[in-house]
Amino acid sequence: MATQAASFSGSLKKAVAGIKRINLDGLRWRVFDAKGQVLGRLASQISTVLQAKDKPTYCPNRDDGDICIVLNAKDIGITGRKLTDKYVGHLKERSLKDQMAKDPTEVIRKAVWRMLPTNNLRDDRDRKLRIFEGSEHPFGDKPLEPFVMPPRTVREMRPRARRAMIRAQKKAEQAENGGAEVKKGKKRAPSQV
Amino acid sequence: MTRIKRGYIARRRRTKLRLFASSFQGAHSRLMRERTMTQQRIRALVSARRDKKKRKRDFRRLWITRINAVIHETEVFYSYNRFIHNLYKKQLLLNRKILAQIALLNRSCLYTISNEIKK
Numbered sequence: 001m002a003t004q005a006a007s008f009s010g011s012l013k014k015a016v017a018g019i020k021r022i023n024l025d026g027l028r029w030r031v032f033d034a035k036g037q038v039l040g041r042l043a044s045q046i047s048t049v050l051q052a053k054d055k056p057t058y059c060p061n062r063d064d065g066d067i068c069i070v071l072n073a074k075d076i077g078i079t080g081r082k083l084t085d086k087y088v089g090h091l092k093e094r095s096l097k098d099q100m101a102k103d104p105t106e107v108i109r110k111a112v113w114r115m116l117p118t119n120n121l122r123d124d125r126d127r128k129l130r131i132f133e134g135s136e137h138p139f140g141d142k143p144l145e146p147f148v149m150p151p152r153t154v155r156e157m158r159p160r161a162r163r164a165m166i167r168a169q170k171k172a173e174q175a176e177n178g179g180a181e182v183k184k185g186k187k188r189a190p191s192q193v
Numbered sequence: 194m195t196r197i198k199r200g201y202i203a204r205r206r207r208t209k210l211r212l213f214a215s216s217f218q219g220a221h222s223r224l225m226r227e228r229t230m231t232q233q234r235i236r237a238l239v240s241a242r243r244d245k246k247k248r249k250r251d252f253r254r255l256w257i258t259r260i261n262a263v264i265h266e267t268e269v270f271y272s273y274n275r276f277i278h279n280l281y282k283k284q285l286l287l288n289r290k291i292l293a294q295i296a297l298l299n300r301s302c303l304y305t306i307s308n309e310i311k312k
Contacts, residue, residue, distance in 0.1 A: 053258060055262055056262050058262055
């Protein structure tokens, strides 16, 4: 346990802060890997788990959610052009890109915070959420349980974007092959950072 | 006109009020002269009447959320709405209260039910 804590390079204090205030009996520790996940969809899954809405003992007046650990916060995916065009908070002028450079955990935290129902339990639920940038965390000794995200139905690309992508692809292929093949590839993935 | 003393009528009414509001917090159980107790009693009675009807809705909501929670674990892309649809198709008359209790206590039983009605 000591060695594991030492290998975690980061603010241990901030990570473990407030753990004593949670009543930990019987709660599971779910680990989310944010690598390659889309921001909003991951956040909505996290908020479901934090509210204990995946347990049959759900009770709206009680905070029974599992503790969620999110790893690889800096590798989260954003679809579209939101990285440069989306602003975190609406009054402050800080685009997503800058926010990710500054403190990527804040992005996920804000997303989940806004998805939780606004009541007195929101603070307690937020305390159960721990986000880490890399893939190390000081909770190695707890019984961790990886969370399997439900499979995504990826939306088909809009025609214009797809045509643009095909053109770009063709150009790249022509540069490589000398223009021999004409392949129409159907790309079905979001543009990742 | 003969003289009529009011006697104990007012006192009886006020004692009833005091008894009703005895468990309220702070000034709401103490101030009779400032009308706080009367007002709080009225609000309490209104809430009670309104929430008797709301109670039925609230519990149904709770049952649905709980059933949904367990149904999502059954398989991918399965949810409460599809489950209920299948239930109606097979004309199974279990109501949500019972389904929620089954989900809570005997989860494998609920899995069996959902598998059966999917066929």
